[in-house]
Amino acid sequence: MVKSVSERTPKARVVRLGGREIIVAEGQHLGFWADISHRCMTASWPSFIAGAALVFVVFNAIFAGFYWIADQPISNVPGGAYIDYLYFSIETLSTAGYGDMHPQTHYGHFIAATELFTGIFSMSLMTGLIFARFSRPNARLLFADNPVISSHEGKPTLMVRFVNERHNIIGNAAAKLWLMRNEVSVEGGTSRRFYELPLARSEHPALALSWTLYHVIDEQSPLYGLDADDFAAADVSLVVVVSGYDVVAAQTIHARKSYDYPAVRFGQRYADILDRTEDGRLRIDYGRFHETLEG
Incomplete structure (x- = not known):
């Protein structure tokens, strides 16, 4: 029998207090996305950069898949290779837009517009997080x-x-x-x-x-x-x-x-x-x- 979300045993949270690890908040239902801004601010720099890179790759892979399954939505893509759509996705998500490839169908324009909005939003969010991490006061x-x-x-x-x-x-x-x-x-x-x-x-x-x-x-x-x-x-x-x-x-x-x-x-x-x-x-x-x- 599969348990419902509310019946599943949540993972106990571990914090350090007074130099030791203490298990606290056992039984608390706290999802990964419930406090994502706090996780981003408290993660180490290697973890933060690795997480940002992973999100960037996943987003581009997903949008490249949308381009790839359609019938030549992007011009100047020889043979319709997935890797070329991935390159175009990176250009669009990062708002670089080199110009050698561009949407040529309504479907292509729709996916590109959606990705462009996602790119603007994600870049703004990433800029804010990086600024907050750098500007956070700390005592040496x-x-x-x-x-x-x-x-x-x-x-x-x-x-x-x-x-x-x-x-x-x-x-x-x-x-x-x-x-x-x-x-x-x-x-x-x-x-x-x-x-x-x-x-x-x-x-x-x-x-x-x-x-x-x-x-x-x-x-x-x-x-x-x-x-x-x-x-x-x-x-x-x-x-x-x-x-x-x-x-x-x-x-x-x-x-x-x-x-x-x-x-x-x-x-x-x-x-x-x-x-x-x-x-x-x-x-x-x-x-x-x-x-x-x-x-």
Whole structure:
């Protein structure tokens, strides 16, 4: 017995949250074309280009077939070969129109007009998608591979370091650090809870170089008294969210980085990457950016 569309089991959607894959929205009926613009915007550039090329080939193959099944709808097509109709279809769909081949019947003119409209529409749509992908603001922030927990200013502190790779000014930069962990309720049920970790400094007036976030682990901190084993037992994840105003792009940009508990290094600190050259200029050593040291 064939199931109806509404009875078929839909494919579960997979998203990444806090550095791990979580299966969500199981049982949700969401077709491929339901949010195609979002898929086009979030696909990688190789996938986007490959998809656009595939659509281009399929459209031309279909219209070439319409020309091919008719009785010489296009002039100057020797022998009525399919490949020649495919070339004519490409000229028409792309609105190039070299002129050596042209419709010579009402059927040919009708198919060519339909294809021309499709070409104009698809080219406009593709132009808009490419422009949106190129003009979309993005932050070039490089985050350290590992958060560290060690003593800072005499207090146990969680630290996360990142740097502005563009070295332009990100004005009014703001950062938030979130903790996610599993907790067992009084009834014995397990749920995923999240907490915002207070930072010693959550705003930066002009982020151009590096910035280290500090969360002091005191009695009020959700991390107070936890060690590496406790992190693993609670399946701890950390999420850093940074936003600010890019003065070059004149747009607000956002960046996000997730860490799972194995990435957190206890009893270590970041290697110093800032020093000065002999002529007094500030220098950043990116070769040591991800390096951590004991202490």
